[in-house]
Amino acid sequence: MDFSLGDRCEELRTEVREFLAEHLPQETIDRVHETGTAHDWTFYRALGARGWIGAAWPKEFGGQDRDPFEMTALRDELRLAGAPTDGLGQSLIVARTIRHVGTEDQKQEFLPPALAGEIIFALGYSEPDSGSDVAAAKTRATRDGDDWVINGQKMFTTLAHEAAFVFLLARTNPEVAKHKGLTMFLVPLDSPGVEMHPVHTMGGERTNATFYNDVRVPDRYRVGSVDGGWDVMTVALTFERGGFGLSDADRVWQQAVAWAKTTLGDDGTPIIDDPLVRERLASMRINNEVAKLLAYRTSFVAARGGLPTVEGSMHKLWYSESMTADAGELLDMLGAKGVLRRGDGDAPADGWIEHLYRHAAVTTIYGGTSEVQRGIIAERGLGLPRPGR
Numbered sequence: 555m556d557f558s559l560g561d562r563c564e565e566l567r568t569e570v571r572e573f574l575a576e577h578l579p580q581e582t583i584d585r586v587h588e589t590g591t592a593h594d595w596t597f598y599r600a601l602g603a604r605g606w607i608g609a610a611w612p613k614e615f616g617g618q619d620r621d622p623f624e625m626t627a628l629r630d631e632l633r634l635a636g637a638p639t640d641g642l643g644q645s646l647i648v649a650r651t652i653r654h655v656g657t658e659d660q661k662q663e664f665l666p667p668a669l670a671g672e673i674i675f676a677l678g679y680s681e682p683d684s685g686s687d688v689a690a691a692k693t694r695a696t697r698d699g700d701d702w703v704i705n706g707q708k709m710f711t712t713l714a715h716e717a718a719f720v721f722l723l724a725r726t727n728p729e730v731a732k733h734k735g736l737t738m739f740l741v742p743l744d745s746p747g748v749e750m751h752p753v754h755t756m757g758g759e760r761t762n763a764t765f766y767n768d769v770r771v772p773d774r775y776r777v778g779s780v781d782g783g784w785d786v787m788t789v790a791l792t793f794e795r796g797g798f799g800l801s802d803a804d805r806v807w808q809q810a811v812a813w814a815k816t817t818l819g820d821d822g823t824p825i826i827d828d829p830l831v832r833e834r835l836a837s838m839r840i841n842n843e844v845a846k847l848l849a850y851r852t853s854f855v856a857a858r859g860g861l862p863t864v865e866g867s868m869h870k871l872w873y874s875e876s877m878t879a880d881a882g883e884l885l886d887m888l889g890a891k892g893v894l895r896r897g898d899g900d901a902p903a904d905g906w907i908e909h910l911y912r913h914a915a916v917t918t919i920y921g922g923t924s925e926v927q928r929g930i931i932a933e934r935g936l937g938l939p940r941p942g943r
């Protein structure tokens with residue numbers, strides 16, 4: 555079997571590497587790391603100008619019609635270089651959802667600036683009391699003439715401090731079953747009544763708590779039908795789970811190998827010669843390879859016109875859980891100096907292993923926790939009954 559992605563993808567990889575050498579200076583990577591905001595406008599606009607935000611989109615939308623394998627190659631190169639891609643990932647989820655279920659006016663207003671890299675979207679689903687069970691959202695939207703009035707709070711609204719709009723899940727009918735009384739809105743984040751506070755996570759990412767006090771949104775910014783928000787969310791969540799490729803574990807593995815080759819142990823020989831170090835690096839490399847093949851499988855299913863829900867969950871569960879375990883192994887391998895952070899003098903591997911150790915745990919939570927992914931695999935993949943049925 556040939557596991558390579560083919561010549562077209564290799565050509566694209568070369569182009570992406572050249573682009574990154576020009577548009578992703580070390581200062582950008584450092585700033586993203588220091589602020590925890592995985593988005594950079596200069597880089598993002600350059601990506602948009604190159605046509606790569608909408609690379610997978612049909613040409614009629616200004617896209618490049620690239621297939622899921624090419625998209626995997628593009629994403630992999632961005633990831634290996636440590637490029638900031640949160641704004642890209644979030645915005646594509648919303649843009650693709652608008653393309654599928656939005657009105658013509660919404661497509662014209664939002665899609666061109668989104669694909670050009672002029673605006674990004676935040677995702678406003680989670681609340682203090684509803685994350686995994688996102689349909690239990692309590693944020694209210696009530697109709698008032700041509701507007702809706704929003705009141706409530708969202709938690710973990712990542713990049714709300716950079717985004718133009720939040721894609722907000724709100725309750726419009728509290729009298730019916732929870733999945734049936736929800737509606738989605740695009741809420742301008744500069745509206746009067748929107749407030750936000752930064753939330754700094756243990757993994758270094760900055761996210762936000764956002765508050766909505768009598769925020770008025772015109773009805774034309776409602777996405778999908780009134781009380782039909784769950785159908786819109788189902789589309790959006792499928793796009794969220796289908797968009798993975800290589801992870802930070804692949805980049806940090808390369809950095810760990812470089813460190814082990816260039817650092818001498820107490821006996822004066824390179825650390826890479828220590829069998830215990832080699833075993834840990836080999837084990838992580840195998841886990842990364844499995845994660846990569848599971849990612850390619852999601853691309854394969856998507857390329858054949860399928861919805862890779864179970865495959866996406868398998869990949870997400872594997873990469874986040876194995877990355878968490880492997881980051882712990884690498885940290886142990888570094889000894890006492892391993893806990894030094896980037897910028898703390900002689901932090902081994904420039905502090906990236908210590909960062910991965912904190913970041914990996916967070917990846918088991920966002921985009922659906924590991925337990926939620928296991929539930930999807932069990933029920934939809936293996937056909938097991940839901941608990942209690």
Ligand SMILES: Cc1cc2nc3c(=O)[nH]c(=O)nc-3n(C[C@H](O)[C@H](O)[C@H](O)COP(=O)(O)OP(=O)(O)OC[C@H]3O[C@@H](n4cnc5c(N)ncnc54)[C@H](O)[C@@H]3O)c2cc1C
Pocket residue numbers: 676677678679680681682683684685686687709710711712713755759761916919920921922923924925926929
């Ligand atoms: C850094 C970061 C960024 C994020 N960005 C965003 C964002 O931009 N927009 C957004 O809307 N949200 C965002 N989130 C929120 C994220 O989606 C939620 O944290 C996640 O869905 C879990 O929800 P919760 O935190 O409420 O935990 P809970 O749902 O309360 O879960 C608590 C525990 O119970 C377990 N559990 C829950 N339900 C089940 C079940 N059915 N079966 C088995 N176990 C279960 C969970 O696995 C977990 O261990 C972000 C989170 C983080 C950490």
